[in-house]
């Protein structure tokens with residue numbers, strides 16, 4: 409069936425891409441699911457150490473600076489809680505952004521590859537997802553467009 413083949417192809421391409429980029433395949437595809445408390449707690453500690461300085465306490469985001477006094481290329485660190493669009497990304501995409509940066513934006517966000525391991529990025533994603541309600545979590549990732 410052509411549809412099934414297309415799905416399988418998309419799945420294979422995504423896993424292959426993830427394997428190439430992240431060097432692993434194991435920690436992917438929990439998109440839309442709540443992670444274990446253990447992962448969330450580890451992620452919360454990492455978040456505090458590496459991310460809160462920009463993305464704020466519990467992912468509330470960076471206070472905005474009036475455009476008249478900020479540099480033209482300044483981009484605020486958006487909230488990672490459900491008030492922004494972090495939940496539009498699936499788990500694998502979030503991990504890629506954390507480790508490799510977002511290819512679609514020029515950014516102040518450091519690239520964490522080499523500082524954080526793939527497992528640590530996974531823990532961070534677990535924590536970020538814990539900041540979302542059930543409904544948002546259900547609609548996480550590419551399906552967000554048709555879900556809400």
Ligand code: HEC
Pocket residue numbers: 455458459460461462463483484485486488492493494495502505506510513514515516517518520532
């Ligand atoms: C120096 C400030 C800074 C630090 C530290 C930082 N970020 Fe970011 N982050 C940003 C900025 C600015 C953006 C948005 C701009 C962009 O991507 O171009 C961003 C974007 C993101 C996005 C994309 C969100 C979306 O809605 O598309 C994720 C996910 C993210 N950061 C996670 C993290 C995590 C996890 C950490 C800690 C390991 C972290 N960031 C540390 C500044 C920072």
